[in-house]
Amino acid sequence: MSAPSGRGAEAAKAQPYWNPYLAGIGIGLVLLATFFIMGRGLGATGAFSAFLVWLMSLFSTEYVTSNAVHSGYWNDGSPLVVFLVFLSIGSFAGAALSSALAGRSGWSIGRGPNISPIGRLVLAFFGGLIMAIGSKLAVGCTSGQALTGGSMLNVGSWTFMIAVFIGGYAVAPIFKRQWL
């Protein structure tokens, strides 16, 4: 493996990220292959729904099967044996492989210089919570709606995508201490 030259001492450890257009074309080809093979696109939220349903079923299958949302992921008692769960397991492995090859793996917390580690973890938790609700309302997230529906020219997906940027830019000034 040849390290890219001409960068500082820090870069000798971790390689720089790819050109964004190159990475984007790669993701676009994966998406296209998914359509071609499966007749559907990518997704991520559904894997979390499936995992939650499996987790809940360890305590009460009755709760899962009687809930209007969760019962949709019960899959006759095998909530984890679905396309999106395998896709997420694959993407976990692919990201682990990529980061290991690039010297980018290791325990860390991604945060700006002006927020404490605990503060960042608390915001990350609530960010995930908010996003899950938005994603259920929109019936998809950045993968399932923006990428998948966007490339199919799905009307709801483009509506969704515009709203994501409006929502994000509207509150970005409030949360800038977390990132800048």
Add this chain to the structure above:
Amino acid sequence: MIAPIASHAGLTDTQGFVAALVLGVFFGFFLERAGFANARKLAAVFYFYDMAVLKVMFSAIVTAAVGLWALGAVGVLDLSEIYLVPTHVIPQFVGGLILGVGFVVGGYCPGTSVTGMATGRLDAFAYSAGILGGLAVYGETYPAIEAFTQWTDLGEITFPDLLGIPRGILVALVVIGAGLAFVGASKLERAFASRRPHDLASA
């Protein structure tokens, strides 16, 4: 027409799951290569000094959109057999707004949090726990908002159907629009370069 393969030649469940695993490996690999296992890189799009999110997202959409159109036009892929999420204008707009807020607060989306966890980001683990919490909350509140989620239902509808304009022309417009957005994004990056936190490498 030979594709989608799943509905033409047919796939067993096991073949579908193996395909999902392999496709997922490439998906996660490219996401990590883009820097999307890193919440700071993702959140940067909202502060203009690094617009990689926009560049990656739209080059992916353009690539897939052009490919779908081309494969459909030459009669290899039947686009009508591809699963579409039905459009509900208002709930999807509101869902998008909420999701955008969650993006800035949490720094990931569900897909990128998986890649974040894979590279050892503890904030991605906290974020993923939050997703599970949010899904549980949604399950409890759904009966109260069920009518809202079904509001402004247009069914499965794409812009070629809605506008009566051929897909090829709309895809060309998306390509042009993305090109303009890329130029604008690079200008913003230069204009806001001073916002880049000092502890971040300038790559």
